[in-house]
Each structure stands twice: as structure tokens, then as C-alpha cells.
Amino acid sequence: MTYVLRRAALLAAVTLGSAVSAFAQVLPAEPIALAGGRVTVAGDVTASFGPDDTGFFNYTDYEHSALRLFRVDLTTSVTLSPHFAVLGELRDENIETLRAYALYLRVRPWIDRPVDIQVGRVPPTFGAFARRVYAADNLLIGYPLAYQYLTSLRPDAVPWNADELLRMRARGWLSGFSIGDQTLENGVALATAFRWDTGVQVHAGANALEGTISVTTGTLSNPRVTDDNSAPQIAARVSARPVAGLVLGASASQGPFLSSVASRGAVGDGHDRSFTQTAWGGDVEYSRGYYLIRAETIWSQWKLPALGTPVIDRPLTALSTYVEGRYKLRPGLYVAGRIDHLGFSDIVGSSGTESWEAPVSRVEIGAGYSIQRNLIVKASVQRNTRDGGRVTNATLVAAQLVYWF
Amino acid sequence: MFACSAFLARDPIGVRGVDAARNGAIRGRVDLRKTPAPIEPRPNVADLGAAAATLDISDRLRSVVYLESAPRGAFEFVETTHAVMDQRGERFVPHILAITTGTTVDFPNSDHIYHNVFSLSKTKRFDLGRYAAGHSQPVRFDRPGIVRVFCDIHSHMNAFILVFSHPFFSLTDNEGRYRIDNIPPGSYNVIAWNEGVQSEPRAVTVPDGGVAEEDFALR
Numbered sequence: 001m002t003y004v005l006r007r008a009a010l011l012a013a014v015t016l017g018s019a020v021s022a023f024a025q026v027l028p029a030e031p032i033a034l035a036g037g038r039v040t041v042a043g044d045v046t047a048s049f050g051p052d053d054t055g056f057f058n059y060t061d062y063e064h065s066a067l068r069l070f071r072v073d074l075t076t077s078v079t080l081s082p083h084f085a086v087l088g089e090l091r092d093e094n095i096e097t098l099r100a101y102a103l104y105l106r107v108r109p110w111i112d113r114p115v116d117i118q119v120g121r122v123p124p125t126f127g128a129f130a131r132r133v134y135a136a137d138n139l140l141i142g143y144p145l146a147y148q149y150l151t152s153l154r155p156d157a158v159p160w161n162a163d164e165l166l167r168m169r170a171r172g173w174l175s176g177f178s179i180g181d182q183t184l185e186n187g188v189a190l191a192t193a194f195r196w197d198t199g200v201q202v203h204a205g206a207n208a209l210e211g212t213i214s215v216t217t218g219t220l221s222n223p224r225v226t227d228d229n230s231a232p233q234i235a236a237r238v239s240a241r242p243v244a245g246l247v248l249g250a251s252a253s254q255g256p257f258l259s260s261v262a263s264r265g266a267v268g269d270g271h272d273r274s275f276t277q278t279a280w281g282g283d284v285e286y287s288r289g290y291y292l293i294r295a296e297t298i299w300s301q302w303k304l305p306a307l308g309t310p311v312i313d314r315p316l317t318a319l320s321t322y323v324e325g326r327y328k329l330r331p332g333l334y335v336a337g338r339i340d341h342l343g344f345s346d347i348v349g350s351s352g353t354e355s356w357e358a359p360v361s362r363v364e365i366g367a368g369y370s371i372q373r374n375l376i377v378k379a380s381v382q383r384n385t386r387d388g389g390r391v392t393n394a395t396l397v398a399a400q401l402v403y404w405f
Numbered sequence: 406m407f408a409c410s411a412f413l414a415r416d417p418i419g420v421r422g423v424d425a426a427r428n429g430a431i432r433g434r435v436d437l438r439k440t441p442a443p444i445e446p447r448p449n450v451a452d453l454g455a456a457a458a459t460l461d462i463s464d465r466l467r468s469v470v471y472l473e474s475a476p477r478g479a480f481e482f483v484e485t486t487h488a489v490m491d492q493r494g495e496r497f498v499p500h501i502l503a504i505t506t507g508t509t510v511d512f513p514n515s516d517h518i519y520h521n522v523f524s525l526s527k528t529k530r531f532d533l534g535r536y537a538a539g540h541s542q543p544v545r546f547d548r549p550g551i552v553r554v555f556c557d558i559h560s561h562m563n564a565f566i567l568v569f570s571h572p573f574f575s576l577t578d579n580e581g582r583y584r585i586d587n588i589p590p591g592s593y594n595v596i597a598w599n600e601g602v603q604s605e606p607r608a609v610t611v612p613d614g615g616v617a618e619e620d621f622a623l624r
Contacts, residue, residue, distance in 0.1 A: 030563075031447050031448065037445050040446075040447070077450075085455070088450065102451075104450075114455075123450060131451035131452075201453070204454075206454075212453050237453075244537035245535060287535050289534040290534045290535075331523055331532040332525050332532070373553075373555055
């Protein structure tokens with residue numbers, strides 16, 4: 001009996017598949033599990049390439065632009081027991097100083113109940129985007145203005161009067177006031193996504209309804225490791241999933257914003273807790289099939305001391321709203337866009353009424369392509385416009401390479 | 406998986422010998438020297454609470470044993486059938502599926518949350534989008550090869566679909582036992598595969614109407 005043997009096409013396919021996935025085999029494609037899965041290590045590497053942003057629209061502090069950034073995140077989870085786990089993240093930007101971005105103990109008091117207590121440098125309770133800042137989760141390259149754009153406000157310095165504040169319009173990347181720390185530093189965003197606060201967080205619920213409350217040392221604008229004003233911030237968030245694909249969220253927070261040094265320099269002792277940041281937020285996400293739509297709005301209010309004339313006689317407020325969406329054109333390829341606006345309340349200066357910061361808007365559109373599951377290349381173009389400052393508009397094109405495991 | 410078992414129980418068209426020879430079988434065991442690690446979720450520090458535990462590794466103990474080369478006629482065998490890969494408890498069930506070309510795999514969502522099944526494999530590139538519990542999407546596999554399947558929402562969800570252009574393969578049970586039936590007598594190269602790791606081809610002779618034994622050790 002003679003059988004003519006024919007090579008199974010599978011062999012060729014397996015060989016081909018091996019060659020294609022060679023890159024994935026050199027670099028890990030899944031979290032590294034050690035000690036029988038009790039220790040897991042994951043990583044994110046992001047390289048962003050963009051032009052010089054002379055208007056500082058995308059700066060996250062004085063030195064770092066979100067469009068020109070090489071970032072490495074290494075996250076670790078150590079499961080000590082079914083009740084206890086330690087989670088941490090080391091982050092390096094542009095190969096400078098390695099910093100502990102997160103480090104906390106997660107306690108699950110009851111194994112079968114979705115209640116967790118997190119203690120340490122914990123993820124943000126407020127809002128939706130702050131927990132999606134990883135490049136693989138961000139649809140585009142830029143960030144929503146509320147979480148990134150630097151206003152002129154500083155927690156360690158206070159403007160003497162309205163004119164001094166107005167002089168810093170559109171200068172959030174390098175702001176300075178005469179009371180408190182007088183060195184020039186970057187101001188703060190409404191709710192920064194680039195530093196996490198330190199404290200205690202309790203989360204309960206799963207899927208249909210979830211709630212989180214936290215007590216931390218800093219504020220949304222100024223998360224901290226150590227307390228600088230002897231009073232905590234309280235933040236809370238509730239989210240619901242009434243139907244599949246729909247997520248509704250609401251957040252609130254309040255805490256002293258100014259440091260003790262700044263508030264004492266302005267109005268003396270006894271007012272450390274008076275100058276607060278209060279914020280409210282609402283967010284919605286809907287997804288189905290190949291599209292995803294998100295919207296989020298944040299209203300923030302800062303109380304500053306009323307000092308010289310013209311007096312800053314009412315709290316400063318800011319309102320930010322963005323809508324973003326993604327549509328998958330084909331496997332591995334999507335297009336995305338975001339429309340974003342950040343506006344500010346008016347104050348009265350010597351030369352009239354003006355918003356205390358320059359309103360800014362951004363439209364960004366882009367696309368992402370997955371070379372492989374954990375290797376994504378993105379490109380985007382964003383148009384920034386600002387009602388004030390030396391540079392009032394900028395069109396910026398950027399590209400980004402994202403690898404994660 | 407069940408689709409493949411039913412498939413192997415039959416006599417593939419054109420595979421039965423040109424003379425009166427009786428088909429045989431290859432059976433044996435695949436031992437994994439090192440237990441595959443459980444599928445761990447990424448340690449997402451941004452989560453406000455703990456993720457659901459997904460530590461069941463039983464599916465990862467299952468291997469696939471197949472003939473590297475097949476008798477004439479095996480490739481003309483075309484059977485359009487269905488298999489199922491469920492999404493349940495933030496896992497693909499089963500984790501490994503072995504099918505023949507022409508098979509349609511249904512991907513039902515049995516969870517109360519969205520999933521988004523996709524693959525960027527050369528063999529079959531697809532993205533089923535997001536759909537809710539109770540819904541299912543089919544994918545037909547027409548080319549042989551290995552297809553890695555993921556969920557775009559839950560990065561710890563992954564699975565393998567091995568697509569063969571012949572029916573001579575078998576999925577091991579949890580103890581590693583396998584049996585490939587209905588093989589015409591002759592000499593073949595046999596390969597064992599587990600989670601992307603495969604053995605060197607082993608030469609095995611299937612006797613007329615008999616059973617050949619071949620064990621493998623992987624990892």
C-alpha cells in the first residue's frame with residue numbers, strides 16, 4: 001500500500017506564525033507571573049513624538065509635554081493572602097528620575113463581597129479619565145484639558161490682587177505670585193492625571209452599581225504624598241451600569257487647596273482649611289459594536305484669600321467638558337476624535353472684567369493601528385485655540401508608539 | 406471541541422485506503438514538565454477594587470497532538486461544522502479549540518458585561534465588536550494555522566484556535582491522554598503542542614488495523 005504523504009498546510013502556517021510573532025516572543029506579551037502567580041509584573045512603554053509646543057498647550061509640568069515623551073511604567077501586584085495585596089507602580093519620564101507613582105495596600109475584608117479598602121498612594125477617586133491615562137487606554141495622544149492643561153493657580157503661592165492673577169493668564173506652564181513661594185513654577189490642572197494622592201480609599205460594589213470614597217492629603221489639583229495644610233480632601237464617586245455598554249458616573253470632592261505656608265503668608269494663622277478646592281464631575285460612556293463614545297464634564301471652584309485691590313472677591317471657577325469617540329474600521333485599526341473646552345469665571349481687574357484664565361479649546365482627531373495586540377502605533381493632529389497668551393493657537397501633529405505587557 | 410470529537414469518529418472522505426487496509430490509531434500521553442502559569446490579569450493599579458479571580462489553569466493543561474503530514478485525500482475532506490468558544494467568567498471556554506478548515510466558531514457572551522473578541526493572527530484577522538450577554542457572533546476559519554484570540558476589554562482573556570486542513574489531530578484530556586483514530590496504516594510525523602510550545606516531529610508507524618503508542622514531554 002502506498003500513500004503519498006503531503007505536508008500539512010498547518011506546518012507552514014505554524015512556521016509562518018512563529019516568524020510573525022517572533023517579536024512577541026522576544027518581549028513578554030502577557031504579565032510576568034512569579035511565585036505561582038502571587039507576584040505579577042506588567043509594563044507600559046510609550047514613546048510620543050511631536051513638534052515644539054511653543055504655546056505649552058500639552059505640558060504636564062514645566063518640562064514635560066505629553067506630545068514629546070518617553071515614558072516607562074512598571075506595575076507590580078504582590079498577593080500576600082486572599083485578603084491582602086500590595087500594588088505599586090514605578091514610572092520614569094524621559095529617562096530621568098524613577099518615581100513611585102502608586103504604592104498601596106489593598107485589603108479585601110470579605111472574600112466573597114466586592115468591598116476593597118486601599119491605603120497608600122491610591123488611584124484617583126474623582127472622575128473617569130484619571131484612571132485611563134495609560135497610553136493603551138487613551139484613544140488619542142493628547143489628554144483631556146481638565147486633566148492636563150496647566151492653569152496659573154498654585155497651591156503654594158497666592159496672587160495679591162486680581163491684576164496679579166490676570167497677568168498670569170495663559171502662563172500656567174510657568175506661573176508666579178507675590179505671596180508665598182515666589183519662585184516661578186508650573187500651575188495646576190483642574191484634576192491632574194499625572195500624580196496620585198495619598199490616603200485611604202474604600203470601594204464597594206461591582207458592575208451594576210459601584211461607589212468609592214476616599215480621604216487623602218492633597219486635592220484634585222495638587223495630589224500629595226505628605227500633607228501641607230493639616231486637613232484632608234474627601235472625594236466620592238458613584239457609577240452605574242443600567243444597561244450593557246452604558247456607564248454613568250458622578251463625582252465630588254472638597255479639600256483645602258492652599259498650603260499652610262501660602263495661606264499664613266496671606267492672612268495669618270487659623271485659616272489653613274479655608275481656601276478649598278471643590279469639584280463636581282459627571283461622566284458617561286456608551287459602547288456597542290465597533291463604536292465607543294465618552295463625555296465628561298468637571299466643574300471646579302477654588303477659594304483664594306481676598307487681599308489687595310482690585311480684590312478677588314469671589315471664588316474662582318472653571319468648567320471643562322469633553323466628548324470623545326472611537327470607531328473601529330477593521331481589525332486592529334480605529335479612528336478617534338475628541339472635542340474639548342476649558343472655560344473660566346470672570347473677575348474684575350483694573351482694566352475691566354476678564355476671565356481669570358484664558359479659555360482654551362482643543363479638537364484632536366487621530367487613528368491607531370495595532371501592529372500586534374500589545375504594540376500600537378497612533379497618529380493624531382490637534383488644533384488648540386486660546387483666548388489669551390503669547391501663542392493663541394497651535395496645530396500640532398504627533399505620533400506615538402505604545403507597547404505593553 | 407465536541408465538534409472535533411464527532412468529526413474524528415467518522416471515516417474521512419478519501420482517507421480510507423485504496424486497498425483493503427484497515428485504519429489504525431495513535432495514542433499516548435503528553436506530559437507537561439512545567440505546569441503552565443495561571444492566566445493572571447494585568448496588575449492594573451488604577452483599579453478602584455480587586456479584579457475577579459481567574460486562576461483556573463485546567464484548560465492550559467490540555468495539549469493538541471497532530472500529524473505533521475497526512476495521507477492523500479485528507480485535504481479534500483471538507484466538512485462545514487460549528488464549534489463554540491464561550492465567554493464566561495471573563496474567560497474563553499474552552500481555552501483551546503482544535504478545528505478543521507471550514508469550521509464556523511460561535512462566540513457567545515455568557516457574562517453580564519461586554520466583551521470584544523478579536524484576533525490579529527495572520528491565519529484569521531477579525532474583530533467582533535462589543536456585544537452583550539445572550540448574543541453571539543460567528544467566525545468561519547478557512548485557512549489552517551494558529552489563531553490567538555483575545556478580548557479587547559479584558560486583557561487577561563485569551564485563547565487558542567488551531568485550524569487544521571486535515572482531520573488527524575486530537576485534544577488531550579486534563580491528564581494529557583490523547584488518541585487519534587482512523588489513520589491509514591503508514592509512517593507519519595507526529596507533533597504535540599501546548600500553549601505555543603511544540604515538540605520535535607516524532608516518526609510513528611501506524612500498523613494495519615492497530616494502535617501505535619507515542620508519549621511526549623513538553624516544556
